[in-house]
Amino acid sequence: MSQPNDQWKTKIGFILAAAGSAIGLGAVWKLPYVTGMSGGGAFFLIFLLFTLILGTSLLLAEFAIGRKTQKPPIQAYKELAPNSAWHWIGILGIISSCLILSFYAVVGGWIITYFFRSLSGSLTDPAAGDYEVLFGSVISNHWEVGIAHFVFIIITILVVQGGIQKGIERVSGIMMPALFIIFVVLVIRSLTLDGAMEGVAFFLQPDFSKVGGDTILFALGQAFFSLSLGVSIMVTYSSYLNKQENLVRSASSIVGLSILIALLSGLAIFPGVFAFDLEPNEGPSLIFTVLPAVFSEMAFGSVFLSLFLLLLLFATLTSAFSLLEIVVSTVAKNHPQRRKAAAWIGGLGIFLLGIPSNLSYGLLSDWLVFGNIFFDNVDYLVSNILLPLGALLIAIFVPLKIKREDLKEELLRGSQLNHGFFNVWFITIRYITPIAIIFAFLDVLGVW
Numbered sequence: 103m104s105q106p107n108d109q110w111k112t113k114i115g116f117i118l119a120a121a122g123s124a125i126g127l128g129a130v131w132k133l134p135y136v137t138g139m140s141g142g143g144a145f146f147l148i149f150l151l152f153t154l155i156l157g158t159s160l161l162l163a164e165f166a167i168g169r170k171t172q173k174p175p176i177q178a179y180k181e182l183a184p185n186s187a188w189h190w191i192g193i194l195g196i197i198s199s200c201l202i203l204s205f206y207a208v209v210g211g212w213i214i215t216y217f218f219r220s221l222s223g224s225l226t227d228p229a230a231g232d233y234e235v236l237f238g239s240v241i242s243n244h245w246e247v248g249i250a251h252f253v254f255i256i257i258t259i260l261v262v263q264g265g266i267q268k269g270i271e272r273v274s275g276i277m278m279p280a281l282f283i284i285f286v287v288l289v290i291r292s293l294t295l296d297g298a299m300e301g302v303a304f305f306l307q308p309d310f311s312k313v314g315g316d317t318i319l320f321a322l323g324q325a326f327f328s329l330s331l332g333v334s335i336m337v338t339y340s341s342y343l344n345k346q347e348n349l350v351r352s353a354s355s356i357v358g359l360s361i362l363i364a365l366l367s368g369l370a371i372f373p374g375v376f377a378f379d380l381e382p383n384e385g386p387s388l389i390f391t392v393l394p395a396v397f398s399e400m401a402f403g404s405v406f407l408s409l410f411l412l413l414l415l416f417a418t419l420t421s422a423f424s425l426l427e428i429v430v431s432t433v434a435k436n437h438p439q440r441r442k443a444a445a446w447i448g449g450l451g452i453f454l455l456g457i458p459s460n461l462s463y464g465l466l467s468d469w470l471v472f473g474n475i476f477f478d479n480v481d482y483l484v485s486n487i488l489l490p491l492g493a494l495l496i497a498i499f500v501p502l503k504i505k506r507e508d509l510k511e512e513l514l515r516g517s518q519l520n521h522g523f524f525n526v527w528f529i530t531i532r533y534i535t536p537i538a539i540i541f542a543f544l545d546v547l548g549v550w
């Protein structure tokens with residue numbers, strides 16, 4: 103039996119924690135640079151459509167599994183499909199989460215390092231020189247980023263060991279509102295720069311001539327990654343939710359908040375990039391190389407840059423909590439006395455797993471597999487193979503293994519929504535979502 107302590111205390115607490123998992127490097131780091139490289143507004147529009155239709159349907163599917171069984175992933179799949187191999191979706195989710203957190207924490211470490219450098223004013227000092235060179239020298243400085251990587255993991259462990267209510271819910275309840283407020287301050291600053299509108303137009307005016315097959319498929323992967331789907335994280339979080347909350351309303355709030363942040367993120371970044379004549383298609387280093395350059399041109403630049411990095415740190419941490427929680431909940435959901443040990447052993451194990459990713463920008467930079475450094479291989483394996491595979495299996499599992507009536511009961515409880523809505527969702531999860539994922543998957547495997 104779950105104990106009161108094991109549950110989200112409030113509905114808003116659950117929404118902020120789940121939105122915290124969703125909103126992370128995907129929305130604030132990846133989305134702006136991918137949008138920048140893929141020609142702007144058209145990519146963003148396609149991403150929005152996928153998020154609204156496919157992302158929401160999969161989010162509801164994960165919620166239905168978690169809330170119905172109230173169990174951590176492996177046990178949840180076992181309960182719904184006993185004596186079968188379906189629980190491997192849970193195992194796959196745990197492996198994927200450990201891999202994501204292993205490199206996520208490395209980037210978390212970069213953010214911590216940049217944050218302290220920014221506080222000291224050294225990042226926005228005109229003497230800082232070439233930001234590309236600076237970024238390269240920071241991420242190859244093993245001791246500095248190694249310690250920061252460790253600090254990031256320790257913060258994550260300390261919060262997760264506190265439990266759902268006293269750890270994740272409490273801390274997300276502070277970090278998420280702070281993140282929204284900082285974003286609004288930055289967007290106002292950014293939109294009031296001379297020449298800001300050019301950046302807004304780049305971000306929001308779709309130019310479909312730039313859209314190719316790749317763009318569409320990339321937008322699909324990004325939509326799933328940005329909502330933390332496919333790894334059973336949302337199964338885990340909803341297993342701590344009481345039976346009265348309405349799942350459709352919670353899912354809409356989470357998707358709405360994620361989209362809002364994706365929008366704010368573009369509006370905070372592109373106006374600055376255009377106002378200072380920088381290139382939007384800089385790639386992964388966009389926020390580490392272009393943004394310090396933008397801020398160094400502004401009055402109080404180091405204050406704004408520090409705020410931005412703090413926001414990014416909060417976004418990254420709240421996603422990291424969910425990635426560690428899936429591991430911890432697997433062994434500790436029904437045995438609270440195991441939580442502390444599980445958080446420490448799991449977290450430190452994931453830290454060790456991340457060391458090769460951390461070193462791959464320096465000591466191990468010559469160690470190439472498939473022509474790529476270790477960090478990029480892990481990112482590729484997770485984002486393009488394990489995550490879409492997990493999403494596909496969940497989309498097949500739910501309509502197959504949970505009775506239609508049970509699904510309807512679980513999703514529509516406590517809501518005014520009618521059966522038409524349920525039917526649309528059912529068709530989307532049963533047909534549209536798996537077909538879309540299979541297309542994306544085949545493309546990643548280079549079938550056409």
Ligand code: PFF
Pocket residue numbers: 123124125126127128129199202327328329330331333335421424425
């Ligand atoms: N949603 C997070 C982001 O956009 O940065 C990344 C993520 C977290 C993906 C948790 C998957 C996950 F299970």
